[in-house]
Amino acid sequence: MTTTISAPRQAQNPLTAGQLPRWSPWATLLGALLVGAAVAGLVAGASGTQFSIVATAVIGFVLYLVAITVVSQLIEGGRKATDRFVTGLVTGAFLLALIPLVSLVITVVANGMARFDVELFTYSMRNVVGEGGGVLHAIIGTLLVTLWAAIISVPVGIFTAIYLVEYAKGRLAKAITFFVDVMTGIPSIVAGLFAYALFALFFGEGVRSGIGGAVALSLLMIPTVVRSTEEMLKLVPNDLREASLALGVPKWLTIAKVVLPTALAGIVTGVTLAVARVIGETAPLLIIAGFTTNMNYNVFEGRMMTLPVFAYNQYVSPGVQEQAYFDRAWAAALILILIVMILNIVARLIAHFFAPKAGR
Amino acid sequence: MSKRIEINDLDVYYGSFKAVEGVSLEIEPRSVTAFIGPSGCGKSTVLRTINRMHEVIAGAYVDGEILLDGANLYGSGVDPVNVRRQIGMVFQRPNPFPTMTIRENVLAGVLLNNRRMSKSDQDDLVERSLRGANLWNEVKDRLGIPGSGLSGGQQQRLCIARAIAVSPDVLLMDEPCSALDPISTLAIEDLIEELKQEYTIVIVTHNMQQASRVSDKTAFFNIAGTGKPGKLIEYDETTRIFSNPSVQSTEDYVSGRFG
Numbered sequence: 001m002t003t004t005i006s007a008p009r010q011a012q013n014p015l016t017a018g019q020l021p022r023w024s025p026w027a028t029l030l031g032a033l034l035v036g037a038a039v040a041g042l043v044a045g046a047s048g049t050q051f052s053i054v055a056t057a058v059i060g061f062v063l064y065l066v067a068i069t070v071v072s073q074l075i076e077g078g079r080k081a082t083d084r085f086v087t088g089l090v091t092g093a094f095l096l097a098l099i100p101l102v103s104l105v106i107t108v109v110a111n112g113m114a115r116f117d118v119e120l121f122t123y124s125m126r127n128v129v130g131e132g133g134g135v136l137h138a139i140i141g142t143l144l145v146t147l148w149a150a151i152i153s154v155p156v157g158i159f160t161a162i163y164l165v166e167y168a169k170g171r172l173a174k175a176i177t178f179f180v181d182v183m184t185g186i187p188s189i190v191a192g193l194f195a196y197a198l199f200a201l202f203f204g205e206g207v208r209s210g211i212g213g214a215v216a217l218s219l220l221m222i223p224t225v226v227r228s229t230e231e232m233l234k235l236v237p238n239d240l241r242e243a244s245l246a247l248g249v250p251k252w253l254t255i256a257k258v259v260l261p262t263a264l265a266g267i268v269t270g271v272t273l274a275v276a277r278v279i280g281e282t283a284p285l286l287i288i289a290g291f292t293t294n295m296n297y298n299v300f301e302g303r304m305m306t307l308p309v310f311a312y313n314q315y316v317s318p319g320v321q322e323q324a325y326f327d328r329a330w331a332a333a334l335i336l337i338l339i340v341m342i343l344n345i346v347a348r349l350i351a352h353f354f355a356p357k358a359g360r
Numbered sequence: 361m362s363k364r365i366e367i368n369d370l371d372v373y374y375g376s377f378k379a380v381e382g383v384s385l386e387i388e389p390r391s392v393t394a395f396i397g398p399s400g401c402g403k404s405t406v407l408r409t410i411n412r413m414h415e416v417i418a419g420a421y422v423d424g425e426i427l428l429d430g431a432n433l434y435g436s437g438v439d440p441v442n443v444r445r446q447i448g449m450v451f452q453r454p455n456p457f458p459t460m461t462i463r464e465n466v467l468a469g470v471l472l473n474n475r476r477m478s479k480s481d482q483d484d485l486v487e488r489s490l491r492g493a494n495l496w497n498e499v500k501d502r503l504g505i506p507g508s509g510l511s512g513g514q515q516q517r518l519c520i521a522r523a524i525a526v527s528p529d530v531l532l533m534d535e536p537c538s539a540l541d542p543i544s545t546l547a548i549e550d551l552i553e554e555l556k557q558e559y560t561i562v563i564v565t566h567n568m569q570q571a572s573r574v575s576d577k578t579a580f581f582n583i584a585g586t587g588k589p590g591k592l593i594e595y596d597e598t599t600r601i602f603s604n605p606s607v608q609s610t611e612d613y614v615s616g617r618f619g
Contacts, residue, residue, distance in 0.1 A: 169418055239455035243519070246413055247469040247526055248445030257472050261459045 018076055025084070028068050029060070036060030061092055105337075112334025115327040120335075125293035125305075131324040135332050137295045138310035141210065142339070144299050145289060145306055146279050148214035149221055154271055156218075157225025164226070165233040166255055183223040191219040192284025199288065210299030213289035213306065217278040224277055228270025232263040265351040272347030276340045282308040307336045362389035362560045363429045363446070363529040365410065370424035371589075372405050372414065379405050381589035383424075385579055392552060392561045394571035394598065397581035397613070402590030403564050406581070407532050410562065411447035412440040428529070448528035452535040454515035456507030456522075463503040465518055466490060469526035485525055493521035494551050513544025520551065524559070531555065533563040537570065549574050568614055572602045580610045 036059035044051045065088050073081035123134030160180070164173055195216035199207045236259050244254040260267070290303035291313050311332040318325035365387040372380040380402035387393050395403035408414040409422050412433060426433045433443050456465045466486045470477050477485070486503065490496040495517045499510070507518055516536060523531060533552075537545040552561060552574050565571050571578055578601040583590045594601065594610045605611045 237455070239451060239453060240457060242413060242416060242449075242451065243455045243457070243522075244468070244472060245416060246411060246444055246449035246451075247472065247522065248441055249469070249472040250441050253472055253474065258457060258459075262457075 020072060020075055020080075024071070025068060025088075028071070029064050032064035032067060033057075033060035035063055061088075064088060065092075108330065108334050108337060111327070111330035115331040116334065120328075120331055124295045126295070128293070129319055130321045133328065135307065135310055135328065135335065137292070138305040138307045138332060139335065140295065140297065141289070141304040142279065142306040142308075142336070144297070145210050145213040145217065145285065145304060146275060148211060148299055149217035149278060150271070150275055152214060153218035153221040153225055153274070157222045157271075157274075158229050158267065160222070160226045161229035161233055162255060162260075164230055166251070166259070180223045180226050183219070184227065186219065186223075187283075188216075188220055188281050189283040189287075191216040192287040194219065195284065195288045208288065208290035208303045209301060210289055210296070210304035213285045213304065214299065216284035216288055217281060220281065220284075221274045221278050224274035225271055228273065229263075229267050232266035232270060233259060235266065236262045265355040268350045268354065269347045272343050272350075276343050279340060279343075280308050280336055282312055285309050286312070307332050307339075311336070362558060364389045365530065365560065365562075366427040366430075367406075367410075368425045368427070370406065370409065370422065370426065372402065372409055373421050373423070374417065375419040378589040380581075381591055383592045385592060385595045387560060387562060387577075389560050390556060390558070391576045392556050392563060392574050394575035394578045395562065395564045395581060396566075396568060396571050396578060397590070397593075398583065399566075400586070400590070401581040401583040403579075403581045404534050405590070407534055407562060407564050408449075410530070410532055411449055412443045413449060415440065445526060446528055447530040447532060448523035448526060449532045450516070450520050450523050450534065450536050453539055454512055454519050456510075456515050456518050458506065458508045460507060461504050462499050462507050462510070462518060465507040466521050466525050468522050489521040489525040490518075492524050492551075492555070493517045494547055494554075495521055511544075513540045513547060516540060516544065516548065517551070520548070524555070528559070530560045530562070533561065535564050535566060538566060545570070568602075572598055578602070580605075580607075580613060582609055582613070 033056065036056040039059050040052050040055040043049075043055070065085060068088060069081050069085045072084045119132060120134045121136060121139070123132070124137035125133045125135075126137075160176070164176060168176065195212045196207070198215065199209065199212045203209075240258055240262060241254055244258045245251070249257075285306045286309050289306055289309065291309050292303040292305050296302050296304050311329045314325045314329035314332070367383055367385050367387075370380065370383040371378060383406055395407060397403050405414065410426060410433075414420050414422060422434060424434075428443075428446065432438070456462075457468060460468065463486050464471060466489050467477075467482055470482070470485070487496060487500075490499065495514060498514060499518075507515065510518060516539070520531075520536070537548050540548065549570065552563065555561060563571075563575065575598045577596065578598045579595040580593045580601060581590050582593045594605055594607045596605070600606075601610060602614055605614065611617075
């Protein structure tokens with residue numbers, strides 16, 4: 001037999017005393033924004049300028065911070081007041097950071113949709129001077145150049161990271177890490193000039209080819225791949241390496257069959273992000289891959305158009321029908337963003353399916 | 361299957377730091393030997409030198425010799441991989457491979473070494489090893505689930521199954537029960553008793569009751585102070601170490617007067 005002893009329920013829970021109700025921040029925010037709008041409206045009316053939404057938001061936000069802090073200080077005390085102040089500040093910073101991002105996406109989608117049609121994906125720009133034409137040659141060029149950049153830099157990057165984590169010791173490792181860090185900061189134009197200079201040595205002045213672009217991009221990609229892979233390999237617990245070695249498995253097989261599979265999800269994510277970083281590069285490709293209006297499937301021969309260069313080119317040298325050129329530039333930018341987005345989704349899917357099973 | 365180990369005047373270093381000094385002892389085949397002593401006295405270090413796992417740590421090296429049936433493990437030209445294929449090890453924390461299923465974990469020694477083995481031989485090996493580790497009845501219906509999905513005690517027995525699947529001559533255990541509950545500990549101690557029939561077993565433990573329960577002989581290690589090397593103080597029949605040791609510090613330690 002158990003008896004429960006319960007105190008009679010009080011009408012007012014004493015634990016809720018000295019608390020602001022849940023709706024109070026929203027009410028405060030609404031009030032602050034109304035005051036902000038009123039002030040902005042008054043200024044606009046007095047000076048004869050347009051009503052400013054920015055002024056409304058700024059005044060409203062500052063008023064909200066002051067009001068909620070003061071009210072909270074009076075009713076809830078110092079700890080809660082600080083909490084509400086900092087919460088407001090952090091949320092404000094987040095929204096501020098979101099503005100350019102959202103604005104960029106909306107602008108690109110709105111302008112890009114004008115020419116987002118079937119012709120865009122099925123035609124090149126060969127013999128097109130006015131309206132019409134497509135970016136198929138640039139899509140193919142971007143995919144091929146980036147693919148070759150990945151083919152060059154993924155093995156180099158992953159092997160370098162394996163060397164750094166599993167084998168290197170002492171000064172050489174420190175030197176490599178240092179120079180990899182320096183390489184992450186190389187301006188992309190320098191990578192393009194390097195690739196041009198390299199290829200000019202072998203094929204003479206004025207050389208243009210897709211593979212040159214791939215070499216330039218791989219210069220930018222390798223450091224990112226090395227760093228992300230290195231971090232992922234470091235996360236693999238030493239226990240697993242020791243367990244494998246203790247079974248009489250040689251070191252290289254331990255790395256190939258235990259360490260790499262365990263870190264695979266992270267490595268794939270890192271590689272995809274590295275690809276996303278270089279796929280939008282313009283400057284090096286402008287120098288070494290050049291631009292053309294024709295299809296070119298061969299990275300080793302001839303000029304190759306890429307999406308960022310296409311967008312740039314359409315924008316700086318429009319023909320008589322300006323709008324057609326601008327529309328194509330925006331559409332190319334939209335496609336580029338979509339490709340990067342698809343890459344990120346694929347990376348997430350791969351990370352999801354290859355991640356070590358958490359069990360149960 | 362089972363081999364005799366002889367350690368002669370072993371010094372172990374981490375870089376310039378001498379961690380263990382002057383250890384000499386002989387371990388008989390088909391016996392259980394326990395290493396006991398306070399933390400940091402070098403018992404795990406000595407254990408790791410027996411299958412050359414010690415040198416995995418950067419800067420660590422060994423002076424002296426360890427003979428496995430008369431063959432020096434540290435002789436010139438000895439491949440540590442070959443040593444580890446004969447001397448298996450179970451670690452303090454259960455460490456099944458997270459990317460592998462229970463079945464693949466047991467077969468890890470075969471699969472990771474790219475050795476070919478027919479499906480039926482693999483099935484036999486999995487069943488034999490898991491039965492050997494007293495785990496078969498618990499997991500026989502779910503060999504396909506990830507090894508990390510088992511409980512801690514089951515994971516540790518899975519690691520033991522993995523170690524005995526490569527049929528080593530010697531089995532080293534580095535505090536195999538320190539992360540486990542009393543029931544799982546009992547299961548592992550029973551297992552050690554059975555494995556003794558086939559393997560030479562060396563176990564490091566902090567639990568003196570465990571040492572007295574499972575081992576035939578006991579080695580007591582101690583350290584003079586921090587920064588000084590650990591030393592083997594006494595090595596004798598377990599019953600003698602726990603009832604009538606010849607060195608005073610051993611008696612102090614096993615009776616709980618220090619450490």
